[in-house]
Amino acid sequence: MTELLTAAQMRAIEQAAIESGEVTGLELMERAGRGVVEAVFEEWPDLAKAPHRAVVLCGPGNNGGDGFVVARRLRDKGWTVEVLFFGEADKLSPDARKTRDVWAEMGDIRPLTVEEAATGKRPALLIDAMFGTGLSRAIPLELANAHHAVRKRDVGDSHPWLVPFHIAAVDCPSGLDCDSGHFLMPERPTETGDDDRNFERSWAWWQDDASRRLLRTDLTIVFHRKKIGHVLSESCGAIRVVDIGLGAEDLHPAHLKAPRMPDQVIELDFELPKGRSSRIWPGRDLDKRFGLGRHKYDHGHALILSGPPGQTGAARLAARGALRIGAGLVTLGVLSAAQQEVASQITAIMLKQVKDAEALANVLQDDRLNALCLGPGLGVERAREFVPVVCGGVEPRPTVLDADALTAFEGAPETLFHILHNTCVLTPHAGEFARLFPDIAEKLNAPATKGPAYSKVDATREAAARAGCVVLFKGPETVIAAPDGRCSINSAQYDRAAPWLATAGSGDVLAGFITGLLARGIDPMSAAETAAWLHVECALSFGPGLIAEDLPEELPKVFRNLGL
Template structure:
């Protein structure tokens, strides 16, 4: 698992490294420029074998200094390079000014006002070194006009962003301002040291193209904690975490109870139950109303079944201490979920609240009062809006300044308010807990899994979480691991995926982890 940083945390890491005397600002800038050139040639090896033409757009800060280094390194490889500076040399920071002077010995620097779309149309590579992670306001109008012009041009040039496409908020992945065209989309974005939140959140994955991370020699980010708790980019569990003990019996691995809807609506819970069993829960029982027993019995084999028609019957079933995890909501019906909700929460069991249970919770007079630390809420965007309307409203507001309010901010606030773990679904699924722990399971870039946009996929995710909690996983770990397995299983199966395929493909994914 890798840490993913905010712009403030990245600055802290750089400042700590420079303060320690391990590296100077000029050395960091040189490494960053070399990292971009290396990433470009790795992405497009054909560019290494001849001289081409590049246009480098340099901004008024240290990102612009990186651009001057890139221009010099390309020039030294025999490239024809044109450099445009937004701002004046006299106002550049010291390190950026030093690299401006180094470049000035090799070539001219034109003003940004001299740049037009036609000059970029005729080049092979465009380097966006305008603002990077330091942007706190919408890009200037003349830049927005250029970006819009490029967006409507059949541009042959390959576009590269230094750290982050200009116009994009580093902490939220949102375009700053109310003009959706005020951003420079890239084919390749080269980040330094680690990914930033903006690379995986919001519009980041669509605007960044592909992302490479260049090592610039920052060995520690210990000093970043003063700028807020870091976020983990969850890249999968070690196989040993998911392995079952070699001794024991089925009850050693937990017993999950999945509550089903009425007749004709039991499919969602059956999907969840099968996923819970596949992920390693020792037993899984479907709690089914009398009217749906025949329907469910005809569809299951390894799953067990018990009749639960009323909240009182649920309480009686849960008197068995071996039932240690509960999944509540898929296909259940909102009105029924409202009636069962108090009994579910009173049990104190590790509980996944999904689908109709979330809507019932949003409508409940008691609100979040009955939730406990062993609950996991799994809202998609619409359910999140019902549960946390003020947080959703903040996310919907145009981000006029940076750092902009992000999905990470919203999910962390939701977890603190609810007093339990919240998994906010989406291509960039964010998992947060009341103690500030936060993880992102990102199905973006090479991990994109568009086939998950299919009916029932969310029910499978709820079952995976319940199955892992039955096995004893803490709520946050269960949610993050389940979200990762969910994506990996969809990627393993590929196009044509339907929800039933997820559980059946899971064993192949688990074997790939060495189990």
């Protein structure tokens, strides 16, 4: 597990380190620049073998200051280095001014314009050191165009694809808001005073203009810790985190030891930072639970409700997931008309007829049923009828609400929030999220023009606070939040990319995984985190060709590899 930072937290940590006298800002900048060069050589060993040409684009802040260090270090290794600079030397911070001045004694500094960027042979390496964590609005179009112009430079008679060319971004691709992962967009033109045709034209211009600011990168070299935006974005290429010696973590309150502070955001990667013992990894709970209890009822009994005939597959997938992840017993609640269909396809899973709300209330008399799942293939009518039954009562059980159980409350989400209790887990994908939290989705989807922009972390936290329970907001990066502000991100991007996980029924299995862990007595936040992480692990372990049925079947292998 690693803690992700906001840009402000990163600045506070840096500031605290400098004020403690441990390190100077200039030393940090030197380490950052050196780290970039080392990371580039590790990523592309061929570049380390002989000197090549590099173009370094330096911006007006400390990100640009890092760029000057990179330029110097590459030159020291015999590289041909062109430095293009946007800004005024007199306005640089003292540290960036220093690195700029040292470079100025060994090489030229040309203005960062499209014309200059287009001039010369295409380099083997483009370093984007224009903006880092200090970006506050969309990058100037001229700079984005200059970045494109370097890529388009002449490669002589060869086909451009055959000539090595890599882009490395210093701290983040310029234009990315490190808190949200959004690329900051220019302000939209206003309609005032324009006739419709003019507006259409300026709107088209805006979109084109905005889209040109998305800068491609192959590698992003991040300092100290990933920022939330790195994980929420899909645009960093590969990510390498460089240690710049800010290891003393308790310099900042955000780094205080577990229990987690509500404002922390955790990445579920389970790589323990060097030199520290296991702090929090949700699997710890799982480990403990596997060692306990001898009777199947000690491992919990999950009830998963299914829907009409012909639509029972989703609930069966969830049931299989719940059983494989370790629930002692799993029962499917079926309509009598669907009983035959379900019975012919299951073995270890039990069946119970649940015709209507009254029948459900009767089934729930059995207090050994300790975790419930409603939604996959349930049908919205049945969901509307059942959700109040499962959520009501004196001691409502931990309950996962997914798919139809969420859609059923479109247009009246307040009704749902009113009956939810704090051991519920909602698992919406983007569409379901927008149905339950339309205003939050609108804020999230609006083009971001200023940093720090509203992020999926903000949206999920706000949703969890409003619903009063854990919300797991699905996507390539799944964000999980509790009403008290605890938050984590489970990424299926970068080195954990598993695009084949986007397959029919995969969400149903996830709902089943969470339900199974709830049945084992794991708290809702940990159950959601562990399930989400294992879900991606199963997909990675299986590989391409995966279908939803394979996910539960892959669990035993994943568990073995975890040493469980």
